Amino acid sequence: MTTAPTSTTDEAPRPVVPARSRWAPLRALVLRLHFYAGVLVAPFLLVAALTGFLYAGAFQAEKIVYAHEMTVPAGDTKLPISEQVAAARKAHPEGTLSAVRPSPAKDATTRVLLSGVPGVGGGHTLAVFVDPYTGKVRGALEQYGSTGALPLRTWIDEFHRDLHLGENGRLYSELAASWLWVIAGGGLVLWFARRRSQRKVRGTSGRRRTLGLHGTVGVWAAAGFFFLSATGLTWSTYAGANIDELRTSLGQATPSVSAAASGEHAGHGSSAATGSGEHGVGLDKVLSAARAKGLSDPVEIVPPADASSAYVVKQIQRSWPEKQDAVAVDPATGAVTDVLRFADHPVLAKLTRWGIDLHTGVLFGLVNQIALMALALSLVLLIVWGYRMWWQRGRARAFGRPIPRGAWQQVPPQILVPCMAAIAVLGYFVPLLGIPLAAFIVVDVVLGEIAHRRGRRTDGGRVA
Secondary structure (H helix, E strand, O other), rough: OOOOOOOOOOOOOOOOOOHHHHHHHHHHHHHHHHHHHHHHHHHHHHHHHHHHHHHHHHHHHHHOOHHHEEEOOOOOOOOOHHHHHHHHHHHHOOOEEEEOOOOOOEEEEEEEEEEOOOOOOOEEEEEEEEEOOOOOOOOOEEEEHHHHHHHHHHHHHHHHHHHHOOHHHHHHHHHHHHHHHHHHHHHHHHHHOOHHHOOOOOOHHHHHHHHHHHHHHHHHHHHHHHHHHHHHHOOOOOHHHHHHHHHHHHHOOOOOOOOEOOHOOOOOOOOOOOOOOOOOOOHHHHHHHHHHHOOOOOOOEEEOOOOOEEEEEOOEEEOOEEEEEEEEEOOOOOOOEEEHHHOOOHHHHHHHHHHHHHHOOOHHHHHHHHHHHHHHHHHHHHHHHHHHHHHHOOOOOOOOOOOOOHHHHHHHHHHHHHHHHHHHHHHHHHHHHHHHHHHHEEEHHHHHHHHHHHHHHHHHHHHH
16 A cells, blocks of 8 residues: 655745734734823813813703893894894993894894903903894893803803913813824724623623723714814814914815905995994995895894904804805995805815814704713713723732833834824824823833833842
């Protein structure tokens, strides 16, 4: 009985490196970044989440607290805007007229906005609320921003934005927005890298159960966190300025209607009594001209800034569908001199507008605000669970055993180099991400080197 000879080869087959083994060094690096970013940035995120939760609910609270000023019993015929403004100026002659927001609904008051009023903060106006049917002044409140925030919402808004610490306080919210997407993205990578059997929550306990809750809620909320981070950065101090500069260079800046009066009529017929706002043809004819161009409620009328400027009438609806058209009206003739349609805005300008309005909870009204409150609550829970997992990592009396360092040294160069380049670019555009991350890497490397040298000295002493 014969057997076929077996063939042999001089070259041994290359071992196949499992994908999980190739991923292990990068996973350790992501885990370390996620852990330390979560521990160090979480306090800022917690404050942002709690104040954001309050702000999302402030819209409904505002309607209740200021119901007397904001609403009136519906009547039959509204008075001309000029008469409503005259009634407001009679009750509040201080300051100058900066804008008028005619009653946008049957049961809504007209807001007459005054600037330069003693006791009113810089950048704020005094809103005088007028019954559009009777001309009776129902009250006056300080107002802030394009959404017409009244004192309650303004206080919460400023608390969320800068903790009432001014420009320096805005660094906290920018830091939180800069790192939120990094922490969320790292969490997603780590969660989907785990075996499916290790992701379940039912039937688990201790740290594994906390991890399951943390990961499950984080996965469901991640898209919302990415959105909040991106839109929050658009009007931050440093990253926001870089984004504006980039949009401008791409021809995607938000346009504005030309407020210059027509040349032959500039400076004519635009005189007004001090602070009255009745330049030239007056508010009523200006509003009629804007209506003829399709500007439906809600609108805001801005008087001419000087003798060579025109009235500007702009729609101010930030809820869907957005109304953001604007026209300029010559105060001498009442003719429309310029028209700007929101439909003609550049794509990035539209996306920025929608993103900000969605972030602030006005785009889809109550549904939008509930969704933001749910996102804020989920972020609070994730932070609590994250710190709990840190506690549960401890051994004996050790609190929060840290993730071992040195993981970045094990990442293959073909992966590490592109990652570092991407981080450098992001760090330039988002400095409150890049600077802390660079500091973290430097400190981590230095501490690692110190620990390594101490270990060598100890080993050397034992050998000797």
